[in-house]
Amino acid sequence: MNPVKQVSGRAYPWGAKNVDTDVIIPAHWLKTITRTGLGKGAFETVRADPGNIFDDPRYAGAPVLIAGDNFGCGSSREHAAWALADMGITAVLAPSFSDIFSGNAFKNGIVAVVLPQDAIDRLVEVAKTDTVTVDLETMTVTTPFQDRFTFAMDPFRRQCLMEGLDEIGLTLARDTQISKYEAGVTEHRPFMSGERAHASTLVDGAGRT
Amino acid sequence: MADRPQTLYEKIWAAHVVERRDDGTCLIYIDRHLVHEVTSPQAFEGLRVAGRRVRRPDLTLAVPDHNLPTSPRVDAAGRELPIADRESAAQLDALRRNTTEFGIDYIDATAAAQGIVHVVGPEQGFTLPGTTLVCGDSHTSAHGALGALAFGIGTSEVEHVLATQTLLLTPAKTMEIRVDGTLGFGVSAKDVILSIIGKIGAAGGTGHVIEFTGSVIRELSIEGRLTIANMSIEAGARSGLIAPDEKTFAYLKDRPMAPKGADWDAAVAYWQTLPSDPGAVYDKVVTLDAAEIAPALTWGTSPEDVVSITGSVPDPQSFADPAKRIAAQKSLDYMGLTAGTAMQDIGVDYVFIGSCTNSRIEDMRAAAAVADGRTVAQGVRALVVPGSGLVKRQAEAEGLDRIFLAAGFEWREPGCSMCLAMNPDKVPPGLRCASTSNRNFVGRQGPGARTHLVSPAMAAAAAVTGRLSDVRDLMGTEV
Numbered sequence: 001m002n003p004v005k006q007v008s009g010r011a012y013p014w015g016a017k018n019v020d021t022d023v024i025i026p027a028h029w030l031k032t033i034t035r036t037g038l039g040k041g042a043f044e045t046v047r048a049d050p051g052n053i054f055d056d057p058r059y060a061g062a063p064v065l066i067a068g069d070n071f072g073c074g075s076s077r078e079h080a081a082w083a084l085a086d087m088g089i090t091a092v093l094a095p096s097f098s099d100i101f102s103g104n105a106f107k108n109g110i111v112a113v114v115l116p117q118d119a120i121d122r123l124v125e126v127a128k129t130d131t132v133t134v135d136l137e138t139m140t141v142t143t144p145f146q147d148r149f150t151f152a153m154d155p156f157r158r159q160c161l162m163e164g165l166d167e168i169g170l171t172l173a174r175d176t177q178i179s180k181y182e183a184g185v186t187e188h189r190p191f192m193s194g195e196r197a198h199a200s201t202l203v204d205g206a207g208r209t
Numbered sequence: 210m211a212d213r214p215q216t217l218y219e220k221i222w223a224a225h226v227v228e229r230r231d232d233g234t235c236l237i238y239i240d241r242h243l244v245h246e247v248t249s250p251q252a253f254e255g256l257r258v259a260g261r262r263v264r265r266p267d268l269t270l271a272v273p274d275h276n277l278p279t280s281p282r283v284d285a286a287g288r289e290l291p292i293a294d295r296e297s298a299a300q301l302d303a304l305r306r307n308t309t310e311f312g313i314d315y316i317d318a319t320a321a322a323q324g325i326v327h328v329v330g331p332e333q334g335f336t337l338p339g340t341t342l343v344c345g346d347s348h349t350s351a352h353g354a355l356g357a358l359a360f361g362i363g364t365s366e367v368e369h370v371l372a373t374q375t376l377l378l379t380p381a382k383t384m385e386i387r388v389d390g391t392l393g394f395g396v397s398a399k400d401v402i403l404s405i406i407g408k409i410g411a412a413g414g415t416g417h418v419i420e421f422t423g424s425v426i427r428e429l430s431i432e433g434r435l436t437i438a439n440m441s442i443e444a445g446a447r448s449g450l451i452a453p454d455e456k457t458f459a460y461l462k463d464r465p466m467a468p469k470g471a472d473w474d475a476a477v478a479y480w481q482t483l484p485s486d487p488g489a490v491y492d493k494v495v496t497l498d499a500a501e502i503a504p505a506l507t508w509g510t511s512p513e514d515v516v517s518i519t520g521s522v523p524d525p526q527s528f529a530d531p532a533k534r535i536a537a538q539k540s541l542d543y544m545g546l547t548a549g550t551a552m553q554d555i556g557v558d559y560v561f562i563g564s565c566t567n568s569r570i571e572d573m574r575a576a577a578a579v580a581d582g583r584t585v586a587q588g589v590r591a592l593v594v595p596g597s598g599l600v601k602r603q604a605e606a607e608g609l610d611r612i613f614l615a616a617g618f619e620w621r622e623p624g625c626s627m628c629l630a631m632n633p634d635k636v637p638p639g640l641r642c643a644s645t646s647n648r649n650f651v652g653r654q655g656p657g658a659r660t661h662l663v664s665p666a667m668a669a670a671a672a673v674t675g676r677l678s679d680v681r682d683l684m685g686t687e688v
């Protein structure tokens with residue numbers, strides 16, 4: 001993952017609430033088996049409207065998206081984060097995010113910043129004409145007009161984003177602890193073991209009529 | 210700490226902490242992992258690229274569902290039929306290859322046990338009380354009906370679980386939703402969960418794990434509980450939970466992947482310690498009176514847009530929140546509805562009975578009871594899609610397929626079908642569908658499709674009347 005310390009540039013001044021993952025990337029785009037190329041399908045239904053902000057040349061290639069409450073609600077599809085990343089978006093600002101989406105965003109190097117509604121309203125105004133800067137070092141969002149909004153972020157996520165760390169690699173380094181936990185389960189809750197469960201299961205094609 | 214009364218959620222969480230960091234984030238062990246074709250290819254690709262293996266293939270089960278067409282899968286001679294859509298075929302193929310390569314149990318599209326992941330898990334006894342269970346699908350919350358801490362994850366997390374059998378998580382807040390009283394005539398589990406979402410809103414559960422309690426929940430069958438927990442995610446919750454009880458144990462006993470013999474006894478003894486202790490404190494409590502719940506359905510494009518079947522399309526101006534007013538007006542435009550129209554005056558073109566919310570045997574029975582002796586209204590296309598091959602088999606043994614077919618419904622092969630527009634079952638643009646699925650989002654059932662979420666009985670009622678209807682009028686008089 002590429003490290004992200006600062007995201008600065010134009011921002012889509014959207015502000016829409018309850019933007020669900022079907023809006024971010026409709027289901028028919030989910031048939032891919034790779035992570036790239038989904039930008040083409042991003043916000044397809046929104047883009048059907050000729051006056052939409054995503055095709056407005058003023059915001060072309062903007063790295064920031066400003067949205068309303070509950071951004072990314074709906075399905076767990078990580079394709080939503082891949083689609084934003086493929087469009088070149090590396091920061092999303094909103095008053096709240098769905099839990100799954102913010103996790104997915106973070107894992108793909110997209111900064112999900114929670115700001116109060118009045119800050120979002122102000123940024124939507126500014127973004128129509130000017131740039132927005134998200135800084136992970138100072139944990140602020142600033143504009144050329146002296147606006148300065150601070151935000152909070154999970155320290156671990158912040159570190160991973162800023163250093164571009166691979167979460168799986170970090171967890172694999174905890175192998176001893178995981179094995180110890182597994183040994184405890186085998187001892188105290190042997191019925192949880194998968195092997196015993198699978199022994200009696202019929203899985204492969206039994207031929208349906 | 211042992212003395213403080215604990216909630217079901219806190220007990221399961223505590224039993225799965227591998228390691229706790231100073232900031233409260235925990236490395237949580239995952240007991241069960243369900244995999245399907247749509248959200249897994251990039252995870253396996255990631256493992257392959259990094260040269261990593263699957264840590265516990267024995268705790269993972271894969272089954273295709275989202276993409277699979279629901280037309281017959283084998284020809285008269287038992288040969289597998291090809292899938293026309295090349296991208297779908299490639300994804301299904303990738304699942305087959307990946308599970309073989311990484312040594313994961315796989316239920317093939319032609320196997321009797323195949324079905325929607327969230328129907329298959331409980332049905333096979335793969336889902337167990339007190340376990341942590343994940344799947345790259347948001348409706349994984351369904352498994353919480355059996356007392357499993359179950360939630361949807363993204364593809365990077367799928368890869369993380371495959372490689373490490375753990376996830377890094379922060380503890381959730383807890384929310385109790387208590388539904389007491391007795392459900393009225395013609396009111397089902399689906400009406401309960403729709404009413405809950407209507408009450409707390411689509412973001413009402415954000416950051417929380419909901420535990421559903423109260424006499425109504427206790428009285429529900431496991432099938433009904435699965436419907437409720439399934440839609441926790443539509444209230445924004447991380448997951449939904451229902452305390453395991455005798456019904457849960459009876460449901461799981463002798464399922465193929467459930468513990469057997471002495472393991473079973475030990476498991477039940479453990480599961481009996483799981484329910485929330487008396488006096489356990491939740492961060493939030495919401496109560497509902499069963500008497501207030503009527504057959505319900507949605508009018509808009511958010512699952513919180515809920516109205517009673519005896520109600521009418523709301524006036525967007527009636528909402529206090531200005532943003533909601535705008536959203537409601539947009540919903541009405543998309544849905545092709547006018548404020549003030551009685552819900553029962555709205556005609557339907559499609560009816561879909563299926564999805565992981567409502568495709569179990571009880572749902573089939575409820576729909577068949579309404580369809581029995583009636584005929585699908587002219588111009589309506591009605592699909593019944595059992596949630597698994599085993600549900601299908603059971604329904605056929607009970608003669609439900611013949612009731613549906615005689616009434617003019619289609620009786621199809623198991624899969625996600627018309628719940629989402631990823632396989633050939635789609636609602637055409639501008640047409641209206643009464644659907645037993647869980648999402649009425651814009652374009653969910655196909656570009657331009659208009660969805661009204663309903664219970665299986667209400668869906669069957671819509672099919673035979675050709676409009677959204679109060680199922681109670683078709684159920685005869687109450688005895």
Ligand code: SF4
Pocket residue numbers: 274275325326327346348564565566624625628629646647
């Ligand atoms: S039936 Fe619908 S909600 Fe359930 S798993 Fe399939 S697509 Fe998801």
